[in-house]
Amino acid sequence: MKVGVVTFPGSLDDVDARRAVRIGGHEAVALWHGDHDLRGVDAVVLPGGFSYGDYLRCGAISRFAPVMTEVVAAAGRGMPVLGICNGFQILCESHLLPGALVRNDHQRFVCRDQRLRIENVATPWTASYADGQEVTVVLKNGEGGFVADVDTLDRLEGEGRVVARYLDQNPNGSLRDIAGITNERGNVVGLMPHPEHAVEALTGAGTDGLGFFTSLAAAAFAS
């Protein structure tokens, strides 16, 4: 499959994301924030970083980048979209996902290997995992606290839309230890930790993150 990775001004993890896409067995297509088309890709990754310097709010300016108009439209048609870290923030600001991400409750940037439990394996980004599988990937954020009102949280939990949850310790004050969620349709996933940094044994926290990039193929074969 062709997987587009968007580079915004201030994106940091776009190159790692493209590499993870290739290691996952797909063709990585570099997309630019100013693009008005998605170059025929089958899926899109919004990578981590500090797009537009996190000015105003994380993701608030990126949401209005020309390419996001195309991403929002494609997501509405069911295209798989994965937002990692800053990408998750952009998805929330774009209203593709509910809730918001706010400054870590302890006020410090956190960077560590983080254990997660994958709780929804029905998305095109998590189909490679076993239900309830525990994985360790890199986590690094300053504004990673997931917040939403109680009704939204209850709905996310009730509909099985919590994709991943923090284990051992909550690194950023996210409500109900939520590390990642999906939309109603299940094609859009936002994740605060970084699976793209855990795809090779040589670097990072092992290869547990690779499943997010091999899942696209598994999901395609299943459908």
Added chain:
Amino acid sequence: MPKVVVDVMPKPEILDPQGKAVLGALPRLGFDGVADVRQGKRFELDFEGEVTDAVLAEVRDMAEKLLSNPVIEDFTVRVEDSAR
């Protein structure tokens, strides 16, 4: 030049770690008696012409769409007297 001010504040139920950090720093500087601090943002929008109700409605639209995130923030819009 007429100025419209938009104040954006974190909703009361949203934890404000920045405000908490400021609150924690105040007693260390000898400022006692502050019970709570919330930190927000202030936007000043200058307009060439008169600030009509239509302009204010448009500012509210801006505040909803860009200046604030309604999930976590509240905002107020007011015209600032520039006669001084």
